[in-house]
Amino acid sequence: MPPASPTTRPLKDAAYQQLARIGKALASPKRLELLELLCQSPRTVEELAALADLSVANASQHLQVLRAARLVEAEKRGLHVSYRIGHDEVRGFVHQVRLLAEARFAELREVTSEFFARRDAGEGVGIDELLRRVRAGEAVLLDVRPAEEYRAGHIPGAISIPLPELKSRLGELPRRREIVAYCRGPFCVMAADAVAVLRQRGYRAGRANAGVLDWQARGWRLDIDREGSP
Amino acid sequence: MPPASPTTRPLKDAAYQQLARIGKALASPKRLELLELLCQSPRTVEELAALADLSVANASQHLQVLRAARLVEAEKRGLHVSYRIGHDEVRGFVHQVRLLAEARFAELREVTSEFFARRDAGEGVGIDELLRRVRAGEAVLLDVRPAEEYRAGHIPGAISIPLPELKSRLGELPRRREIVAYCRGPFCVMAADAVAVLRQRGYRAGRANAGVLDWQARGWRLDIDREGSP
DNA sequence: CCCGTATTCAATTAATCTATTGAATACTAG
DNA sequence: CTAGTATTCAATAGATTAATTGAATACGGG
Numbered sequence: 001m002p003p004a005s006p007t008t009r010p011l012k013d014a015a016y017q018q019l020a021r022i023g024k025a026l027a028s029p030k031r032l033e034l035l036e037l038l039c040q041s042p043r044t045v046e047e048l049a050a051l052a053d054l055s056v057a058n059a060s061q062h063l064q065v066l067r068a069a070r071l072v073e074a075e076k077r078g079l080h081v082s083y084r085i086g087h088d089e090v091r092g093f094v095h096q097v098r099l100l101a102e103a104r105f106a107e108l109r110e111v112t113s114e115f116f117a118r119r120d121a122g123e124g125v126g127i128d129e130l131l132r133r134v135r136a137g138e139a140v141l142l143d144v145r146p147a148e149e150y151r152a153g154h155i156p157g158a159i160s161i162p163l164p165e166l167k168s169r170l171g172e173l174p175r176r177r178e179i180v181a182y183c184r185g186p187f188c189v190m191a192a193d194a195v196a197v198l199r200q201r202g203y204r205a206g207r208a209n210a211g212v213l214d215w216q217a218r219g220w221r222l223d224i225d226r227e228g229s230p
Numbered sequence: 231m232p233p234a235s236p237t238t239r240p241l242k243d244a245a246y247q248q249l250a251r252i253g254k255a256l257a258s259p260k261r262l263e264l265l266e267l268l269c270q271s272p273r274t275v276e277e278l279a280a281l282a283d284l285s286v287a288n289a290s291q292h293l294q295v296l297r298a299a300r301l302v303e304a305e306k307r308g309l310h311v312s313y314r315i316g317h318d319e320v321r322g323f324v325h326q327v328r329l330l331a332e333a334r335f336a337e338l339r340e341v342t343s344e345f346f347a348r349r350d351a352g353e354g355v356g357i358d359e360l361l362r363r364v365r366a367g368e369a370v371l372l373d374v375r376p377a378e379e380y381r382a383g384h385i386p387g388a389i390s391i392p393l394p395e396l397k398s399r400l401g402e403l404p405r406r407r408e409i410v411a412y413c414r415g416p417f418c419v420m421a422a423d424a425v426a427v428l429r430q431r432g433y434r435a436g437r438a439n440a441g442v443l444d445w446q447a448r449g450w451r452l453d454i455d456r457e458g459s460p
Numbered sequence: 461c462c463c464g465t466a467t468t469c470a471a472t473t474a475a476t477c478t479a480t481t482g483a484a485t486a487c488t489a490g
Numbered sequence: 491c492t493a494g495t496a497t498t499c500a501a502t503a504g505a506t507t508a509a510t511t512g513a514a515t516a517c518g519g520g
Binding site: 308 | 476486
């Protein structure tokens with residue numbers, strides 16, 4: 001049974017081949033990890049390789065695949081090449097891939113909830129509850145990601161103390177109020193680690209199971225620290 | 231340089247491997263074509279194979295990949311297996327893949343606009359303009375997709391005349407008013423073919439470069455013909 | 461102008477994916 | 491129960507992709 005219009009096939013083949021470029025870029029776990037990292041802030045190849053546990057050459061190749069799919073862009077700055085997410089629509093798209101996977105794969109929900117249950121922190125605070133508590137003044141919001149990620153975009157009102165510096169900078173946090181820590185997102189453990197540290201020292205602390213992407217996807221603005229100020 | 235918390239890696243690897251299931255499912259042009267077809271209406275394997283120009287066995291395998299990624303669902307009905315899109319969130323996601331590709335790939339825009347330019351119909355009417363004209367009573371909306379796709383969901387107010395029947399059913403169309411034809415979407419040629427037929431017989435006709443997915447993505451409702459009525 | 465560093469390129473191997481073919485299964489009609 | 495049909499399974503060959511390694515390129519600092 002031939003298709004209705006035979007001359008249609010070349011168009012469809014060409015068009016869907018273009019669409020598949022996006023799919024192919026998303027087909028590797030490591031590339032998805034790199035993409036989510038780049039949703040937090042621009043990074044050099046070397047940083048990305050370390051963060052995603054890849055060799056530099058391998059990271060470079062993955063990044064070039066992402067760039068060929070126009071999901072990220074590269075810019076040479078002096079000695080380093082800085083990669084960043086291509087456009088905010090890509091950020092939203094990456095977020096939606098995660099949401100879709102969480103909605104449809106019980107395996108994913110199990111893997112993460114079991115991991116966090118085994119550690120300490122149970123479910124974590126959702127993004128809406130987070131907003132409510134901060135608005136109501138019930139909690140202080142703590143951003144434990146690396147400083148450059150905070151600078152590139154953080155939830156308004158959040159304090160920045162990167163996880164490795166937390167123990168030495170406890171003085172900056174209020175003693176009595178509840179602290180809600182957040183990090184890159186649901187697959188990131190930094191907020192849970194921060195909560196463990198804080199509770200051990202007698203703080204009231206909880207973790208958010210959401211990150212800046214969830215915040216942004218609600219249509220809410222992030223605060224950005226303009227670079228270049230000393 | 232080891233990552234901050236070594237016990238983090240297994241969680242991340244497992245989580246991103248789950249996300250990559252979605253990417254892998256989208257990595258093949260043929261699977262994307264099948265997905266878009268299933269966004270129009272449920273279909274049997276045989277129908278899908280014919281529509282996407284695949285062998286039945288090959289189509290079956292692709293469909294099983296899509297099912298493993300939970301993007302489509304299968305149901306056995308008598309002699310046939312009927313595949314359908316998994317959930318409306320999947321429909322929205324597929325649409326967004328197309329939008330992202332159109333936004334980012336000049337190649338894709340070129341391929342489609344050149345194809346239609348070479349045929350007749352230029353750019354086509356966008357989804358917003360479409361709504362305006364129909365609302366204003368300036369145009370009659372014509373759905374030229376197969377009847378089962380019309381039944382599964384069509385733009386409210388549209389008349390259904392599948393393309394192969396168009397020549398013999400011209401009497402159902404008004405002589406003087408403008409007719410806007412739509413089909414599956416921007417990679418589908420049926421609306422352009424319909425416009426050619428109509429113009430040749432003296433009708434005023436234009437084509438929409440959008441389909442039911444674009445309509446639905448705006449948050450607007452589709453009309454559904456309940457099945458089972460004789 | 462040369463050196464050290466960051467990144468990319470090129471080549472290899474192992475692994476995965478696609479399309480094809482023919483057979484097996486599951487169901488309906490008679 | 492049998493015959494016929496729709497779908498899936500299994501096996502294969504060809505193509506594509508990922509990770510590894512070592513070399514090449516490009517840039518800034520001295």
